[in-house]
Amino acid sequence: MSNAAVGDVYQKIINDVLDSSGIDFEEAGVASVVLHELGAQWRKKLTDLRVATFPWDPAPQQPQPIPDNKKVNNSMQAKVKSEIPQQLPQQQQHMQHHPHQLVGGVHLKQEPNDQDGLGAINPNLAAMRAAQNIQMKYPTQEVPSGLQQVVAAGARPNGARPTGPGLMLPGSMGQSQIPQHDGASDIRPIPADEPAWRSNSGGVISREEADRIIERQMAEGRGMPQMDGPDDDDDEEDEDAINSDLDDPDEDDQGEAEDDEIPQIMLCTYEKVQRTKNKWKCVLKDGVLTVNGREYVFRKANGEYEW
Amino acid sequence: MNNQNYYELYRQSSIGAALTDALDTLISDHRISPQLAMKILNNFDRVIAEVLSKNVDATLTFKGNLDTYRFCDEVWTFLLKNVKFKFQRQQEEVLAEKVKIVSCSSKKPGEV
Numbered sequence: 228m229s230n231a232a233v234g235d236v237y238q239k240i241i242n243d244v245l246d247s248s249g250i251d252f253e254e255a256g257v258a259s260v261v262l263h264e265l266g267a268q269w270r271k272k273l274t275d276l277r278v279a280t281f282p283w284d285p286a287p288q289q290p291q292p293i294p295d296n297k298k299v300n301n302s303m304q305a306k307v308k309s310e311i312p313q314q315l316p317q318q319q320q321h322m323q324h325h326p327h328q329l330v331g332g333v334h335l336k337q338e339p340n341d342q343d344g345l346g347a348i349n350p351n352l353a354a355m356r357a358a359q360n361i362q363m364k365y366p367t368q369e370v371p372s373g374l375q376q377v378v379a380a381g382a383r384p385n386g387a388r389p390t391g392p393g394l395m396l397p398g399s400m401g402q403s404q405i406p407q408h409d410g411a412s413d414i415r416p417i418p419a420d421e422p423a424w425r426s427n428s429g430g431v432i433s434r435e436e437a438d439r440i441i442e443r444q445m446a447e448g449r450g451m452p453q454m455d456g457p458d459d460d461d462d463e464e465d466e467d468a469i470n471s472d473l474d475d476p477d478e479d480d481q482g483e484a485e486d487d488e489i490p491q492i493m494l495c496t497y498e499k500v501q502r503t504k505n506k507w508k509c510v511l512k513d514g515v516l517t518v519n520g521r522e523y524v525f526r527k528a529n530g531e532y533e534w
Numbered sequence: 535m536n537n538q539n540y541y542e543l544y545r546q547s548s549i550g551a552a553l554t555d556a557l558d559t560l561i562s563d564h565r566i567s568p569q570l571a572m573k574i575l576n577n578f579d580r581v582i583a584e585v586l587s588k589n590v591d592a593t594l595t596f597k598g599n600l601d602t603y604r605f606c607d608e609v610w611t612f613l614l615k616n617v618k619f620k621f622q623r624q625q626e627e628v629l630a631e632k633v634k635i636v637s638c639s640s641k642k643p644g645e646v
Contacts, residue, residue, distance in 0.1 A: 272552035523628075
């Protein structure tokens with residue numbers, strides 16, 4: 228029973244839910260193809276958890292290392308966080324000596340408008356915006372070869388051509404060469420910790436000025452903002468604190484804190500819970516049990532434990 | 535049938551979480567509305583309760599040390615340590631260092 232039964236039981240649950248949801252989809256005016264997609268997604272996500280073998284799995288336990296999004300995000304954030312300190316000085320130096328990067332025959336002006344330099348240290352963001360600008364302009368405008376073309380990285384929603392201190396384009400510029408500007412970088416767009424870099428994109432400052440701003444901020448020792456939540460150093464356990472058992476930190480380890488891991492948990496209903504001194508007895512029903520990464524279902528469970 | 539309330543307890547099981555994930559994806563892609571997703575989850579609450587009581591006949595016994603217990607709003611929460619699960623009709627035994635049990639009354643909400 229138990230684990231082997233889980234596949235069939237879950238299959239039935241999924242089918243029943245999908246069957247009874249058809250009418251809800253219809254009422255909401257959503258095509259039934261979406262319902263099928265929901266079912267497919269649902270099964271796939273269950274398979275990825277590998278808590279049991281399911282009837283829809285092509286082969287038992289086929290390797291399918293699809294990381295879930297949370298994990299990817301976490302690791303990306305960790306990566307960004309750890310890379311920024313080393314990258315900052317390099318980026319800054321880079322800006323001072325090579326403010327205009329030549330890639331694929333296109334001069335790309337470094338973000339001149341970033342008061343705090345956050346955008347400027349983020350080549351991906353600049354590249355993305357430049358690509359957007361170019362896409363906005365080229366379909367509708369013929370660019371005569373040899374024209375001075377400024378690829379400004381500041382976001383200009385109306386697609387207006389920036390007129391600030393511009394850059395010379397070599398005459399041989401080709402439209403198809405644009406996307407890659409400055410080589411690979413793992414830094415993702417960083418939301419600013421102050422709105423200035425977004426709001427002041429209308430104002431133009433010279434790159435010398437931008438460099439000075441960055442230098443000043445570096446000198447002030449202003450670190451990168453922590454983007455991934457509060458400091459995750461483990462809290463010290465304070466023996467003097469008013470901890471009841473209800474605050475037991477162990478309890479938080481049980482699947483509430485750790486999203487990435489499959490929790491050790493039994494979800495069920497109870498019929499009877501009895502206690503005599505420190506001995507407990509309980510009768511549980513209709514349960515789903517997840518232990519050690521495997522799933523079990525039961526109709527009835529008898530538990531005995533001592534406190 | 536539909537006017538009866540069912541526990542949302544099982545949504546945190548792996549099958550419930552998988553459904554919630556799938557629904558979230560559809561919502562963020564603007565394929566379905568959150569209201570529709572809620573209806574699907576309500577269907578799930580009902581179906582899983584029915585299937586577990588009607589289509590499962592496994593019984594199990596378990597023993598362990600009770601670390602923490604709590605009874606609040608008709609919900610028992612137990613934190614067990616060194617638990618040994620035994621499934622009837624087969625020799626399989628499962629040992630777990632820790633298990634959290636969340637258990638709602640087998641009387642359906644709204645039932646007297």
